[in-house]
Amino acid sequence: MGAPKEGILSEEPLYDPKILQRLDFSKAPTKFSPPVSAARPGDGLRVRPLCRADYNRGFLQLLSQLTSVGEVSEEQFLKRFDAMQACPNTYYVTVIEDTTNGQVIGSSTLVVEQKFIHGCAVRGRLEDVVVNNTYRGKQLGKLIIMTVTLLAEELNCYKMTLDCKDKLVPFYSSLGYTLEQGNSNYMMIRFDKAPS
Amino acid sequence: MGAPKEGILSEEPLYDPKILQRLDFSKAPTKFSPPVSAARPGDGLRVRPLCRADYNRGFLQLLSQLTSVGEVSEEQFLKRFDAMQACPNTYYVTVIEDTTNGQVIGSSTLVVEQKFIHGCAVRGRLEDVVVNNTYRGKQLGKLIIMTVTLLAEELNCYKMTLDCKDKLVPFYSSLGYTLEQGNSNYMMIRFDKAPS
Numbered sequence: 001m002g003a004p005k006e007g008i009l010s011e012e013p014l015y016d017p018k019i020l021q022r023l024d025f026s027k028a029p030t031k032f033s034p035p036v037s038a039a040r041p042g043d044g045l046r047v048r049p050l051c052r053a054d055y056n057r058g059f060l061q062l063l064s065q066l067t068s069v070g071e072v073s074e075e076q077f078l079k080r081f082d083a084m085q086a087c088p089n090t091y092y093v094t095v096i097e098d099t100t101n102g103q104v105i106g107s108s109t110l111v112v113e114q115k116f117i118h119g120c121a122v123r124g125r126l127e128d129v130v131v132n133n134t135y136r137g138k139q140l141g142k143l144i145i146m147t148v149t150l151l152a153e154e155l156n157c158y159k160m161t162l163d164c165k166d167k168l169v170p171f172y173s174s175l176g177y178t179l180e181q182g183n184s185n186y187m188m189i190r191f192d193k194a195p196s
Numbered sequence: 197m198g199a200p201k202e203g204i205l206s207e208e209p210l211y212d213p214k215i216l217q218r219l220d221f222s223k224a225p226t227k228f229s230p231p232v233s234a235a236r237p238g239d240g241l242r243v244r245p246l247c248r249a250d251y252n253r254g255f256l257q258l259l260s261q262l263t264s265v266g267e268v269s270e271e272q273f274l275k276r277f278d279a280m281q282a283c284p285n286t287y288y289v290t291v292i293e294d295t296t297n298g299q300v301i302g303s304s305t306l307v308v309e310q311k312f313i314h315g316c317a318v319r320g321r322l323e324d325v326v327v328n329n330t331y332r333g334k335q336l337g338k339l340i341i342m343t344v345t346l347l348a349e350e351l352n353c354y355k356m357t358l359d360c361k362d363k364l365v366p367f368y369s370s371l372g373y374t375l376e377q378g379n380s381n382y383m384m385i386r387f388d389k390a391p392s
Binding site for chain 2: 178186
């Protein structure tokens with residue numbers, strides 16, 4: 001009797017998918033040609049929250065096109081998924097699925113941070129953006145970034161921020177992100193255990 | 197019968213304070229003179245997690261020296277505190293208390309973000325650093341920043357990052373933070389509801 005239950009659990013979205021349907025892409029600070037949105041991403045594509053079953057749909061292999069992922073067992077993946085889900089209104093890992101082959105071919109994450117400043121405001125962060133390199137040139141990067149950006153606005157974030165390498169500045173600029181004069185420094189300390 | 201319970205609740209720390217006692221300041225990438233640590237911050241000072249009672253100890257007034265806070269009622273503050281506490285292993289709002297007058301005179305926050313990349317790693321972010329301007333020049337900024345930085349390492353973050361204005365780059369550089377070559381861009385979109 002456990003199988004159906006597990007089946008439901010494995011498709012359970014990390015967050016409520018309805019919110020993606022109501023994002024207004026006409027407000028996006030970039031144009032899509034042809035026009036697409038999270039609700040209508042194009043034939044054979046679906047934009048939706050991450051779910052547990054994505055472990056078997058190439059989600060981690062996709063991330064490995066972005067940076068090192070290492071050996072992550074299904075158990076580890078599920079534990080991390082559960083830990084994200086245990087933080088209310090925080091993690092919005094969003095994927096593009098190619099419905100013709102059931103593979104995850106794009107992903108980006110909105111992380112919402114709660115503040116005391118600005119009247120107990122919330123802010124958003126854009127993290128871990130990747131599109132399968134065999135699907136490049138189809139505005140899917142723009143689509144997945146704009147999806148979580150509009151999602152941040154929908155969730156009442158007062159700003160959405162990102163950190164990036166020099167070579168990506170023109171791309172993010174084309175999507176409405178700015179290097180704010182005098183306030184665009186990203187600094188870090190890497191600890192000994194740091195992966196590359 | 198409610199009062200004692202409320203009293204205990206109001207002093208309940210946002211996170212386990214024991215972890216602050218074991219931070220090894222000899223590992224800090226900056227020197228303190230005289231030597232201080234989170235465990236021994238100096239006479240009349242205490243470094244500890246935020247608690248609910250800090251609403252009445254000047255915590256928000258302190259934050260207003262950093263940026264706009266607005267009118268935040270005790271109810272709003274407690275709701276935000278509870279929301280942070282509801283996210284396991286995420287929010288580490290840390291304060292310095294002047295024990296001679298019971299006021300919160302410094303604060304900084306470590307926000308831990310969970311990832312799938314790097315073997316389901318966690319990273320840290322330094323947020324909302326402020327020291328009461330009448331207590332400047334006592335290395336309290338260094339102390340509170342290094343406290344949450346070492347805390348990030350203790351919690352197995354692979355890196356700790358921050359974003360800052362140009363004028364603060366030399367200060368953070370002196371604490372071991374670096375502008376990584378080709379990877380130090382901080383970009384943003386401010387939404388209409390954005391506070392200044």
